[in-house]
Amino acid sequence: MAVETTHKPEIIDSEWLKEHLDDPGLRIVDTRSSYDYGKGHVRNAVNIELFDIVRSWGGLPAMCILQDKFERLMSSKGIDNDTKVVAYDNFGGLFSARLLWTLEHFGHKRIMVFDGSIKTWRDAGNPFVSTVPQVSATDYRAEHNEDNLATKEWILDHLQDQNVRYLDVRRGGEYSGKVAFGKRGGHIPGAVHIHWLEGIDPKTARFKPIDELRSMYERNGLTPDKEIVAYCWMGLRASHGYMMLRLLGYPKVRTYDSSWSEWGDAEGCAVEK
C-alpha cells in the first residue's frame, strides 16, 4: 500500500499569480508547446512541454522521463528542490497535470496549478511577454516516489483489493469497448468511468467548485480513504484524473503510466465491457 502523502498541490487564480509574478522562490512553468510559448507567455515563465517529460519505451508512447534527465531538466529551468512550481496551460490543465504527476513522482512537494486557460490571463491584459527569463542553473536532486505510480504488475496484485479503486478517464466509447485503440477494448474490471473533462466548467474553462468535484468522485465510490488508480490510453489524461484527486487532497493516488496501451494488449490482463 502507498504511503499517505501529507502535502497537497494547490489551485491558484489570476489574482494570486499577478501578485506573485516576481517571487524569488517561485518558478512559473508554461506547459504548452514551445511554439506557443515562443509567441508569448506569462512574464518570468519558463517552458516545459509534454515531450520534455515523457519518453518512448518498450513500444509505449509516453512513459515517465528518466530520473537523471528529469534532474537535468529541472536544474536547467532554475528549479530547485524547494522551489514552488506554478504550472499553467490552455488545455483544461491537461499538460500541467502531467508535469504535476511527474514532479510528485520525483518527490517534489511544492506545486501549484493555474485555474483555467492562460488565454483568460492574456485576454485580461495581464503581463504576457515573449522574453525568455534568464535563470540560474540549480542542482536538483530527485527521489523516486513509487507510491504515485501503478504498473501492470501492481494492478494484477491489487485487482481484488477492496481498498483500491480504478478510475477510467477516457471517452465513454473507449471505456465500453466500442472504440478500441489496440487489440482489445473495454476497461479494467470494476473501474468507474469519469471523463477527464467532467471536472472542468464548460462556461469558464476553470475547475468546477471543490464541493462539486468531491461529490462527483465520492458518489462514484472514489473516497479519500481508498487508494485510487487513474488510467487512460497512454497516461496523459490519467494524469489529469490524478491531479484532480490530488487537488482535492486525496492522499493515495496513482497513475497507471502505461495505461490501456499496455493493459489492452497484454495477455493475462482481464477486461470488462
Added chain:
Amino acid sequence: MRINEDMDLEKVIDLFPETLKVLYGIGYTDLETPVMRHAAKIISVKQAAMLMGADPGRLVEDLNQAIMGD
C-alpha cells in the same frame, strides 16, 4: 459533409485544415505543433469549445462556415 460537435477535433483538422483559423480565433494558436495535435486526438469539437470557454454551437457554426468558404 457537415461538422458536428461530436467529431474528433483531430479529424476535423485533418479533413478541413481551413478550420484552423477558426480554432485559432478561440485560442488554439498552436494546433499545427506535435504537442497540440497529440492533444487534439482526445477531444471532440464540443470539448474543444468548452476548454476555451466558447459556445459549442457557435463553434460548430463557425467551423462549418469556414469549410463552406465564407
